[in-house]
Amino acid sequence: MLIKREIEALAVYMLLPLVLALVVIALVISSETFARSNYRQLGVSSGVVLSFWGISGFLSLYFAGIGSYQSYTDRNAKVSTFLCTLATTRHQIFAAKTIAAVVYILIVLILLAGAYVILLMILPSRPVLLNPSGLLGRMIFTAFWAHLAGYGLGLLLGWNQGRIIPTFGPLLLSIVILCMILIKGFSLSAGVVLMLAAAAALGRAWQKFSTMPLQ
């Protein structure tokens, strides 16, 4: 029930990435169709792929913003305070928030991966450039942890008093995450580092939420 509540609460904010993912799919299909009819396969495809990566990066920032906004509004609207007085514990509330975020991250990634797969299937030559030995898997793995780390950082910073840290903190820390992806690429090692960052951010957010006064 708590998970359902959190999913409903996040639904409005998830519209943008979902629409974005759908737009990417539409773009991929239409541009590829256009490219095939005009014999300009790689030029258009490369542009699409670049925008594909850009969206992935933007989503890390977006999830950080959502985490921050979620804890900021939670604190101001005293939602968790109310929920804590029902037959729930803080651990359950936090777990529900995290699970809801994971569900949305997975939905968005599945849609993006779907677009990528369609791209591979449509291209007649299926260039190695687009899927060099499991790039798709590594990309999803890295992006998942990047988005979750962004969300965890957002949750953590959103509980701070004032507006500056909840607003700009997640932005700065997400840029650090993105820089790491840019430097290391969508590699397994980058994914593992991001996984550790996500675990640390969520662990600290959980510890803070479990012990802080709920106004």
Next chain:
Amino acid sequence: MNDMVVKIEDLYKYFDGRCVLNGVNLSVPRGCIYGLLGRNGTGKTTIIRILLGLEPATRGATELLGAESNRLTARQRGKIGYVAEGHHLIQNYKVGKLAQLCKNLANQWDQKFFDHLMSTFRLPMDRKIKKLSAGMRAQLNLALAMAINPELLIMDDPTLGLDTIARRQFLELAIDLIQKEGRTILFCSHILSDVERIADRIGILRAGKILVDCSLEELKRRIKKLRFIFADKAPSQLHLNEIINQQSSGREMILTVANWNQQKQAFMETFGPASCSEIALSLEDIFIEC
């Protein structure tokens, strides 16, 4: 068997170095309606928040239904109804949606009783919480807390914002609840006539400490307000224990004293008062005197 539903031992709470609770000890037995009184800022809400695990204590131990406050399980929480000061529910929810959420999360839910309360209070199910008046939010909060059939009902100034009729309905509901076997209520209120009407035990908080903790009858028996008229001028200083308040004007002296007994009476008689009469005290008078 430990039959204390609420237990507080040596509780301290500091906010930014300011001591709000200074060694509070309090126990509420099962089946009791306990009224916690105190002026604004004396720490009543803080005690309730610490009891519910919403605020950490600086030092000391608190227990609800035999479990430590900060380790209450979901099941144990489900046995506690809470009506918060200000009634902060989920503002962007509609009444019906909030009721459904509470119902789905509750250990048990008395739908018939909830519907009865909703019709008694005339609360619209399709209106958003933020569109409700303060009084309606208080009634909704109370209905939600009562529908789970709580073993313990904690209320922080529950009648704040309610009109006279709604307050009367609330008091009747509280009495209904207590009549169910083994139910306990802990509440604080500024409306002392309400407390006097339903509480069977009173605690008065002052300067972060429990000044009084006894039954209402005992409190009224222990605290006396006496008017002495002396033949000459009233004595300016009395070396008497447990004087709560003393006012002298000419031949008259008004004395409020705790634990009035024969020794104290004999002591006062040494001053040779011409007359001594008792002034009846309501709970509000006692609260103001204390």
